Amino acid sequence: MQIATDDPRRPDVLALLDEHLADMYATSPAESVHALDPDALAAPEITFWTARDPEAGDLLLGCAALKRIDAGHAELKSMRTATVARRRGVAGRLLDHVLDAARANGHHRVSLETGTEDYFAPARALYVTRGFTVCGPFEGYSPDPNSTFLTLDLSGR
Template identity: 60%
Template sequence: MTSTIDIQNGDLTDERVLRLLADHLDDMFATSPAESVHALDVSALAASGVTFWTIADGDDVLGCVALKELDPEHGELKSMRTDAAARGRGLGARLLEHVLAESRRRGYRRLSLETGSQDFFAPARALYAKYGFRETGPFGDYALDPHSVFMTLELA
């Protein structure tokens, strides 16, 4: 049987998606102080200005990502997560490529993100750097925080 990896708009009422998001938040709070956790909960992911996608293999939801519009030329990558059992399959790269394509389609000139500074987040930081993201200072409503790494990619 051939697997078909598919990225589509995420259903924030789907139990599989809710489990993935709960795991994401659990990991964020386990690795960072509460005041340094900037992950979006379900209600924030459903807000206007945020687009949420999942990546699935058949009926298995394996990951998710969101894109938040900060202004008409600047987007923020949010809630990027691959299920622990599915890591190492290139799904994070597929999700990131999807958001990059959508950001360019929308005409964004810049895409930024906040991630953790702890070792747990090193694979994510390496993936972002591989795609050209560079460390920068805080953007949007963020403040300087030793538990956060801010990265941006110029798309123009």
């Protein structure tokens, strides 16, 4: 598996992000969907990565993004594993890569928003294994019964 920065507007990535958005709207009320569209993911304050399998013709396995909130704080966005790659460790490897990049960029904290529905339980479990803890809404989010807010202190305190 190779993880590298990528363009969220590539055709195979667009298909994965369309699937992601469709699932978000199928599992959460529209006002609780905070996924970004491909153009938003290409913004300068966002770094977007894909995981690919070079031995399978550069097959797209998953994606993740990191949005800079300020010099010390970033937000994890658009974590998604392709259906064909589930249960292969893709999400964990992508998450570790993004957290390493956040540390390298001097961020002291990474936060995220995810759903409260059962559909999101595997994602929440993954985040907890990396040390994320529940927090309140951050950076423009409001309290929402359909949202779980998590944060990770990268400073080691």
